[in-house]
Amino acid sequence: MKLAILGFGVVGQGLAEILANQCEKTRQQTGMAPKVVAISDFKIGSLYDPNGLDLDKVLHLAATVGSLEDYPNSATLVRGLDAMTTIVQTNADVIVEATFTDIKTGEPAITHCKTAFAAKKHVVMTNKGPIAMAYKQLSELAAENGVYLGFEGTVMSGTPALRLARTALIGNTFTEVNGILNGTTNYMLTQMEDGMSYHDALKQAQEKGYAEADPTSDVEGYDALYKIVILANTVMGEALTPDDVERVGLKTLLAAEIQTAKQQGKRWKMLGTIRRTADGMKAAVKPILLDSSHPLSSIDGATNAITYSCDLAGDITLTGAGAGKKETGYALLSDLVDCHFFMEENRKVTNQ
Numbered sequence: 043m044k045l046a047i048l049g050f051g052v053v054g055q056g057l058a059e060i061l062a063n064q065c066e067k068t069r070q071q072t073g074m075a076p077k078v079v080a081i082s083d084f085k086i087g088s089l090y091d092p093n094g095l096d097l098d099k100v101l102h103l104a105a106t107v108g109s110l111e112d113y114p115n116s117a118t119l120v121r122g123l124d125a126m127t128t129i130v131q132t133n134a135d136v137i138v139e140a141t142f143t144d145i146k147t148g149e150p151a152i153t154h155c156k157t158a159f160a161a162k163k164h165v166v167m168t169n170k171g172p173i174a175m176a177y178k179q180l181s182e183l184a185a186e187n188g189v190y191l192g193f194e195g196t197v198m199s200g201t202p203a204l205r206l207a208r209t210a211l212i213g214n215t216f217t218e219v220n221g222i223l224n225g226t227t228n229y230m231l232t233q234m235e236d237g238m239s240y241h242d243a244l245k246q247a248q249e250k251g252y253a254e255a256d257p258t259s260d261v262e263g264y265d266a267l268y269k270i271v272i273l274a275n276t277v278m279g280e281a282l283t284p285d286d287v288e289r290v291g292l293k294t295l296l297a298a299e300i301q302t303a304k305q306q307g308k309r310w311k312m313l314g315t316i317r318r319t320a321d322g323m324k325a326a327v328k329p330i331l332l333d334s335s336h337p338l339s340s341i342d343g344a345t346n347a348i349t350y351s352c353d354l355a356g357d358i359t360l361t362g363a364g365a366g367k368k369e370t371g372y373a374l375l376s377d378l379v380d381c382h383f384f385m386e387e388n389r390k391v392t393n394q
């Protein structure tokens with residue numbers, strides 16, 4: 043399995059660290075042996091070696107100088123390829139899409155996916171744009187081209203919110219889904235309850251790698267809105283679009299309201315909701331005041347939680363990290379394992 047990583051920020055480096063240091067167990071359990079052949083990043087630079095890159099050297103340069111310029115030259119090393127050229131011209135068979143989530147168009151990541159599929163390459167991604175804006179089209183294109191499309195990390199990072207619903211809970215109809223789906227705002231709300239200012243709480247969330255490159259996406263609720271759209275499309279089988287979701291940002295809440303609620307044993311949470319109603323699907327992302335008895339009221343910090351209301355299995359709540367370097371890197375690893383099994387299955391069928 044030869045990987046090209048597009049976007050080498052928090053998440054791309056998170057995956058690379060796991061592959062460099064903690065992948066042996068996965069190899070023993072699954073037989074998967076991934077090799078990173080290319081990295082393409084606006085900020086840190088781009089490298090391609092068809093024989094594989096030395097991840098220890100790459101990660102050291104990223105951590106110390108923030109640039110790949112000093113990576114040692116070799117006869118096979120190519121520098122400076124942009125994302126599209128990396129997809130088309132390298133020998134990678136799996137594209138890892140970890141670039142910027144554009145909340146208006148989903149581009150250029152949608153084009154990255156389409157280009158990869160046309161070149162018969164698999165895609166795993168944490169970028170929410172393509173799945174929120176174009177899931178149906180992309181999943182059909184992947185199937186037509188016989189390639190894998192993985193997107194577990196787009197909702198709740200390394201906590202398997204999508205895989206749980208799409209595999210373990212199969213056969214249920216989800217009547218309602220409620221979740222705390224944005225780590226940044228939940229972290230901010232938790233800090234603000236203890237008196238921290240909005241700006242300091244946001245700054246900390248950014249420093250910890252939770253926030254989007256443009257944190258407006260987090261605080262105005264667009265990031266959670268995208269996740270609601272992804273859940274509706276991929277888990278509930280409903281073709282919801284971003285325009286169908288009511289959205290209210292965190293800024294509408296005053297710091298005093300947050301602290302007063304806490305003194306009354308209540309908590310404000312940015313809640314994402316999708317409900318099947320007699321009038322169709324109703325979806326929203328907004329701050330809601332929860333009683334302490336509510337199953338989502340105790341969720342602190344960058345932790346996320348989701349409750350699936352299932353017609354057969356009842357209410358099932360899953361809690362775990364909603365953002366973070368290692369956690370989101372792990373989400374990509376879990377998709378790579380799934381992709382490895384998909385590739386193995388294809389190989390068996392081809393050899394029959």
Ligand SMILES: NC(=O)C1=CN([C@@H]2O[C@H](COP(=O)(O)OP(=O)(O)OC[C@H]3O[C@@H](n4cnc5c(N)ncnc54)[C@H](OP(=O)(O)O)[C@@H]3O)[C@@H](O)[C@H]2O)C=CC1
Binds near residue numbers: 048052085150255
């Ligand atoms: N951080 C997290 O916990 C989570 C993040 N995600 C998603 O994963 C993706 C990556 O997030 P994260 O690593 O935190 O973001 P970062 O901003 O840390 O890293 C993204 C990197 O990609 C580069 N980049 C952007 N566009 C391109 C492009 N077209 N070609 C090459 N490089 C590009 C950026 O460069 P520059 O800065 O110069 O633009 C930056 O270096 C995002 O889509 C995010 O929504 C999903 C779940 C959790």
Ligand SMILES: N[C@@H](CC=O)C(=O)O
Binds near residue numbers: 198223225260364365
């Ligand atoms: N910015 C997002 C990162 C994961 O999707 C968040 O804070 O949850």
